[in-house]
Amino acid sequence: xxxxxxxxxxxxxxxxxxxxxxxxxxxxxxxxxxxxxxxxxxxxxxxxxxxxxxxxxxxxxxxxxxxxxxxxxxxxxxxxxxxxxxxxxxxxxxxxxxxxxxxxxxxxxxxxxxxxxxxxxxxxxxxxxxxxxxxxxxxxxxxxxxxxxxxxxxxxxxxxxxxxxxxxxxxxxxxxxxxxxxxxxxxxxxxxxxxxxxxxxxxxxxxxxxxxxxxxxxxxxxxxxxxxxxxxxxxxxxxxxxxxxxxxxxxxxxxxxxxxxxxxxxxxxxxxxxxxxxxxxxxxxxxxxxxxxxxxxx
Numbered sequence: 001x002x003x004x005x006x007x008x009x010x011x012x013x014x015x016x017x018x019x020x021x022x023x024x025x026x027x028x029x030x031x032x033x034x035x036x037x038x039x040x041x042x043x044x045x046x047x048x049x050x051x052x053x054x055x056x057x058x059x060x061x062x063x064x065x066x067x068x069x070x071x072x073x074x075x076x077x078x079x080x081x082x083x084x085x086x087x088x089x090x091x092x093x094x095x096x097x098x099x100x101x102x103x104x105x106x107x108x109x110x111x112x113x114x115x116x117x118x119x120x121x122x123x124x125x126x127x128x129x130x131x132x133x134x135x136x137x138x139x140x141x142x143x144x145x146x147x148x149x150x151x152x153x154x155x156x157x158x159x160x161x162x163x164x165x166x167x168x169x170x171x172x173x174x175x176x177x178x179x180x181x182x183x184x185x186x187x188x189x190x191x192x193x194x195x196x197x198x199x200x201x202x203x204x205x206x207x208x209x210x211x212x213x214x215x216x217x218x219x220x221x222x223x224x225x226x227x228x229x230x231x232x233x234x235x236x237x238x239x240x241x242x243x244x245x246x247x248x249x250x251x252x253x254x255x256x257x258x259x260x261x262x263x264x265x266x267x268x269x270x271x272x273x274x275x276x277x278x279x280x281x282x283x284x285x286x287x288x289x290x291x292x293x294x295x296x297x298x
Contacts, residue, residue, distance in 0.1 A: 001013055001014070001052060004205060005060075006197055006205065007156075007158070007197075008033075009061075009158060010030065010033075011031045011060065012029070012199055012205055013028065013056075014026050014028050014205075015044060017045060017115070018076060018113065018202075023239060024233075024236060025202050026204065027202055028042075028199050029041055029053070030156075030163045031053070032139055032154075032156050032161075033057075033060075033064075034064075034134065035136075036064065036065070036137060037064055037066065037067045038066050038067070039067045039137075039154070040053070040066060040067070040069065041163045042069070042070060042071050042078070042080075043068060043070070043079065043080025043083070043084075044077070044080050045080065045113050045115040046114055046115035046116040046117075047080060047082055047083035047115070047117065047118070048116035049080060049116070050080040050083035050084070053080075054066070054083070066086075066087035067088045067134070068088065068089040068090070069090060069152075070089065070091040070095055071091075071151065071166070072091075072092075072095060072150050072166065073098035073102065074166065075103070075106035075107065076110075077201070078121075079115075080115075081121035081122075082119045082121040088124070089122075089123045090123045090124070090126060090141075091123040091127075091152065092126065092143050092152040093126035095123060095152075096122050096126060099122055100122065103120045127141065127143070129142065129143050138157045138158045140155040141155075142155070144164070144189070144190070145183070146167040146187065147165070147166040147174060147201075148166070148176060151166065151167050151186075152165070153165060153167065153190075155193055160197065161199065162190060163199045164190060164211070167190075167200075167214075168190075168200040168203075168210055169200050169201065169202045170200060170202065170203025170206070171203075171229060171236060172214060172217045172237060172240050174240060174244060175218070175221070178248045178252065178260075180219075183218055184215065184219060187215040188215065190208075191215075213228070216228065222245060222248070222267055235275070235277075238271060238275055238277055239277055245264050245267055245268050245271075246264075249264035249265045253293075258296050258297055261293060262297060265286060266290070269286060272286070
C-alpha cells in the first residue's frame with residue numbers, strides 16, 4: 001500500500017494487487033477529511049485492506065463518521081464496503097442494480113483477489129445526476145458516464161482534487177461501447193473543473209494532462225498516432241487498445257453489423273502481426289471469427 005498525502009485533507013492510497021508482468025495496474029482510492037466526516041472514494045478488494053486504510057486515516061485525522069462513495073459497479077471498487085458497519089454508503093442509482101445483477105458472478109470469477117472475507121454490501125443511498133448533501137464540506141459527487149453507464153466522480157474543491165475513477169486511466173481508458181459521444185462529453189466536462197490533481201482509478205496520480213491525453217485517444221479512436229504513447233508503455237497501451245477494438249467489434253457482431261465488425265477485427269489482426277499482443281488461443285478465435293465474417297460478406 002502506497003500512501004500519498006496530496007493536501008492537508010486529502011490522501012490517496014494506491015495498491016498493486018491487480019498488476020501483472022504484462023500489465024501495470026495500480027489502483028487508487030481517495031480519502032477526504034471533511035469537517036464532520038471522512039469521505040472515502042471506493043473500497044477496493046476487501047475488509048483486510050480497509051482495516052489498514054481506516055487505521056491510517058484515524059491516526060492522521062482522528063475518529064469521525066465515514067461516508068463511502070462507490071464510483072461504479074465493478075468489483076475492484078466496492079468489495080471493501082462490507083468492512084463498514086455504520087458508515088453511509090452511496091453511489092449513482094444505476095450502480096446498485098448492476099452490483100445486484102453481476103456482483104456474485106464477479107465474486108466467483110475473481111476470487112483470487114479477495115482480501116479478507118467479502119460479503120457484497122450494496123450502497124444504501126443513491127443519487128441521479130449529483131449529490132449535494134455534503135456541499136457544506138466542499139465535496140461534490142456527480143454522475144459522469146463513460147467507462148460505464150453508472151460511472152461517477154468526486155470533486156474536492158478545497159484541495160482542487162478530482163477523483164475520476166476508471167473514466168481516466170494510464171495509459172488509455174477502457175471503452176465499453178462504439179458510441180463514445182457521452183464518454184467524450186464527460187471528459188470535456190472534467191476540464192471545466194479547476195482541478196490541479198487528478199486521481200484515476202488505475203494509474204499514477206496526475207494532472208489535467210492525463211485527461212487531455214485520454215480525451216484525445218477517445219476522439220481519435222480507432223486511429224492511433226505515434227505520439228499518443230511513449231516506448232516504455234507501448235505494449236500496455238496497445239493491449240488496452242486491442243481490448244477496446246475487441247469490445248467494439250463484438251458489439252457490431254452482436255448487432256449483425258458484420259462489415260464494421262470485420263473492420264475492427266482486421267485492425268486487431270494487423271496490430272497483432274506487428275507486436276504479438278494476443279495469446280495463441282485468442283489468435284485462433286480471431287482467425288475463426290474473421291473466416292466466418294469473410295464467408296458471411298462474400
